[in-house]
Amino acid sequence: MKITQHATDTTLTLALNGELDASSSVLLDTELSKPEILRTQKVLIDCQQLNYISSAGLGVFISHLQTFQDANVKLVFFNMQEKVRNVFEILGLDSLMTIVPSEADATAV
Amino acid sequence: MQQAIRISCNRRNLKVVRDFVGESLAGQQLSEVLVNQLILAVDEVVANFIIHANAEDEKQFLDVRVTVLNHEFGFEIEDATPSTYSPGSYQEPDLREFVRVGKKGGVGMMLVNRIMDRVEYSTTGEHTICRLYKTLA
Numbered sequence: 001m002k003i004t005q006h007a008t009d010t011t012l013t014l015a016l017n018g019e020l021d022a023s024s025s026v027l028l029d030t031e032l033s034k035p036e037i038l039r040t041q042k043v044l045i046d047c048q049q050l051n052y053i054s055s056a057g058l059g060v061f062i063s064h065l066q067t068f069q070d071a072n073v074k075l076v077f078f079n080m081q082e083k084v085r086n087v088f089e090i091l092g093l094d095s096l097m098t099i100v101p102s103e104a105d106a107t108a109v
Numbered sequence: 110m111q112q113a114i115r116i117s118c119n120r121r122n123l124k125v126v127r128d129f130v131g132e133s134l135a136g137q138q139l140s141e142v143l144v145n146q147l148i149l150a151v152d153e154v155v156a157n158f159i160i161h162a163n164a165e166d167e168k169q170f171l172d173v174r175v176t177v178l179n180h181e182f183g184f185e186i187e188d189a190t191p192s193t194y195s196p197g198s199y200q201e202p203d204l205r206e207f208v209r210v211g212k213k214g215g216v217g218m219m220l221v222n223r224i225m226d227r228v229e230y231s232t233t234g235e236h237t238i239c240r241l242y243k244t245l246a
Contacts, residue, residue, distance in 0.1 A: 019127075022156045023120040029213075052127070052145070054152050055217035062204070063213040083145040090146075090223050091216060096208060 001027055010041040011107075017049035020057030028057065032064045038071040044106045048079035053087050061097065074098065078106040113174045116155075118163040126155050126173055130184070133175040137182075139245075147243060150224045151184050153217040154239050158188045162237070184241040191232055 001024035002017040014031060018024065037043060061075070068075050077099040080088075088094045100106050114129045116122040130148045139147075155171060163169040169189065176183040201222070202215050222228055227242040 019124065021120075021123050021127075021152065022160060023123055052148075054123075054149060054156065055214070055220055056156070058216060059213040062207050062216070063211045065208050066211055083142045086142045086145065087149060087220070090220055091204060093204065096204065 001025075003027060003031055005031075007040070011044060012037060012040045012042070013044040013046055015046040015049065019052035020050060020060075021052065021054040022056040025054075025056040025060050029060045029063075032060060038067070038073055040073060042074045042076060042109070043068065044103070045075070045077045046079050046103065047077055047081065047084060050081065050084055053084050058087070058091065058093065062093070065097065074109060076100060076106045076109050078103050110178075111174060111176045113172060115170050115172050117167045118159045118165055118169040118171060119167050120156065120159055120165060123152055123156055123159070127152055129173065130175060133177075134182070137177060143245075146224045147182060147184070150221045150241055150243075151186065153221050154184075154186050154241065157217060158186060158237075158239075162188055162190055180245045182243045182245070186239045186241075188237045188239075189235060191235055191237060 001020055004015040004017065006013040016028070020028060065075060075097065077097065078101065080099055085094065085099060088097065088099065098109060100109065112129070112133045114126065116125055127148050130151050131144060134144050134147060151173065155173065158171055159165060172187040174185040199218060201219055204216070207215065221241065225241045225243050229240045231238050
């Protein structure tokens with residue numbers, strides 16, 4: 001798992017590349033746990049190169065979602081592959097989290 | 110058709126298991142989404158055995174077997190330790206509550222149970238076997 005960051009004044013974009021499982025999810029958790037992330041308005045997760053996600057990866061997002069909402073930080077996923085989106089859908093997480101098709105859609109949220 | 114692999118209890122081997130299951134299912138004319146679901150179900154059970162049952166003790170091993178018979182896909186994960194997991198006590202979690210309290214774990218078996226048709230745990234002597242089944246029309 002490789003995570004590439006791009007930040008503007010209001011938005012932090014994390015591009016995930018690889019497989020997010022019980023072995024690699026700690027890396028993402030570290031990024032999402034940084035205090036400065038709560039000072040941004042929006043965290044965009046670019047999933048184009050995310051080839052796999054297990055419960056450990058989902059758990060990282062689940063565990064930070066309330067903190068983000070309390071801090072008025074929007075968490076938005078985009079460019080998600082169908083097989084990865086399906087994993088969110090199996091649990092109904094697509095109704096608890098914001099998943100949009102493209103970066104333009106994510107920016108507009 | 111049956112294929113098998115043995116791994117040590119290191120979470121880095123989760124990728125090895127996923128690749129093994131994916132290769133075992135190659136040629137079965139399954140959709141990418143379905144293959145990913147089956148890989149995910151096995152990955153979740155193996156991760157539980159590695160992390161929770163064996164505390165990532167690399168001296169311990171798991172055997173993973175894939176059997177395809179007609180339209181039934183069977184996966185066996187055998188652990189050479191007695192199980193402390195009791196499927197009878199499993200209750201599907203409330204995800205909204207998980208979000209509210211910021212809980213990290215606890216959705217793995219929810220995925221497994223929603224993906225597979227049958228999930229069976231059995232203990233024979235010192236061995237615990239989890240069997241997962243999916244039948245496709």
